[in-house]
Amino acid sequence: xxxxxxxxxxxxxxxxxxxxxxxxxxxxxxxxxxxxxxxxxxxxxxxxxxxxxxxxxxxxxxxxxxxxxxxxxxxxxxxxxxxxxxxxxxxxxxxxxxxxxxxxxxxxxxxxxxxxxxxxxxxxxxxxxxxxxxxxxxxxxxxxxxxxxxxxxxxxxxxxxxxxxxxxxxxxxxxxxxxxxxxxxxxxxxxxxxxxxxxxxxxxxxxxxxxxxxxxxxxxxxxxxxxxxx
Numbered sequence: 001x002x003x004x005x006x007x008x009x010x011x012x013x014x015x016x017x018x019x020x021x022x023x024x025x026x027x028x029x030x031x032x033x034x035x036x037x038x039x040x041x042x043x044x045x046x047x048x049x050x051x052x053x054x055x056x057x058x059x060x061x062x063x064x065x066x067x068x069x070x071x072x073x074x075x076x077x078x079x080x081x082x083x084x085x086x087x088x089x090x091x092x093x094x095x096x097x098x099x100x101x102x103x104x105x106x107x108x109x110x111x112x113x114x115x116x117x118x119x120x121x122x123x124x125x126x127x128x129x130x131x132x133x134x135x136x137x138x139x140x141x142x143x144x145x146x147x148x149x150x151x152x153x154x155x156x157x158x159x160x161x162x163x164x165x166x167x168x169x170x171x172x173x174x175x176x177x178x179x180x181x182x183x184x185x186x187x188x189x190x191x192x193x194x195x196x197x198x199x200x201x202x203x204x205x206x207x208x209x210x211x212x213x214x215x216x217x218x219x220x221x222x223x224x225x226x227x228x229x230x
Contacts, residue, residue: 001040001103001120002177004094005031006053006087006202008080013059020228021109022067030227032071034109037224038171039117047072051094056081086200088184098177106180106202108170110228113137115221123217124175131179131214132172132206137223139167145203147218154216157206159196168203169221175214183208 012020021031035041035050050072054060056079064077076097084090091106098104103120115135124130134147134154144167145159156163174180186208187194194204206216 001049001105002051002094002098003035003040003049003105003107004051004053004091004098005035005107005109006090006094007031007060007109008053008055008084008090009087010083012055013057017059019059019063021063025225025227029067029071031067031109033227034112035107037112037114038107039115040105040120045072047075050075051078051097052076053078053080053090053094055079055083085198086195088200088202088205091202092181092184095177095181100177102176104174104177104180106172106174108202111170111226112224113169113221114224115219118219120173127215127217129213129215130175130217131183131209131212132174132216134166134203134206134216134218135169135171135173135221136166136218137169137221138165139223140165141167143226144168145170145201147203147206147216149218154206154210154218156210157203157216159194159201159204166218166220169223170202172202172205174209179209179212179214180205182212186211 023030025033078093146163147157147166148155148163183205187205
């Protein structure tokens with residue numbers, strides 16, 4: 001699998017001269033706290049499966065050299081010379097370094113959650129019609145993106161709109177990068193504008209998975225902490 005972590009938004013670099021990822025939560029850097037808590041993370045993981053997308057700035061390059069190189073020494077980094085119009089577009093830059101035949105995870109790395117151990121491979125092997133997996137927790141806050149279902153089947157995904165109780169954890173799993181690319185194209189070219197405040201968020205790309213005739217499998221998680229708000 002490949003895990004793309006988009007860290008190229010305008011809120012990533014803080015006025016103090018360091019990054020949001022370095023902010024400590026209970027003594028542990030935010031990025032470490034999130035990524036190490038995922039069920040697919042292994043204690044001896046050197047980061048070879050990770051692609052980080054950053055802005056091409058002095059602060060972000062210093063962060064990559066001084067922190068990412070230590071935390072995930074075998075990871076890859078893609079630098080953007082300007083802000084994209086949302087995390088979904090930033091994630092596209094990371095796809096260039098993915099293995100096209102393996103599952104793709106896009107992790108916004110700002111929510112810590114707990115989920116029963118599961119195998120991504122087993123989920124996709126079990127049913128060919130599953131194109132993506134959504135990890136959600138119960139909420140009614142408009143801070144989050146939401147998944148709506150009917151009779152247990154995915155209907156739609158919207159950003160910052162409470163259409164159900166199923167809020168996204170900010171972690172999106174695709175059968176492979178080709179599904180993500182096709183779904184993204186169908187989302188932005190399907191006649192409906194899924195942008196929020198002019199930006200292309202990742203969660204609404206699930207609508208493109210449905211447009212492909214594939215299923216979005218949802219799994220419930222328990223919210224531990226939204227680390228981006230403390």
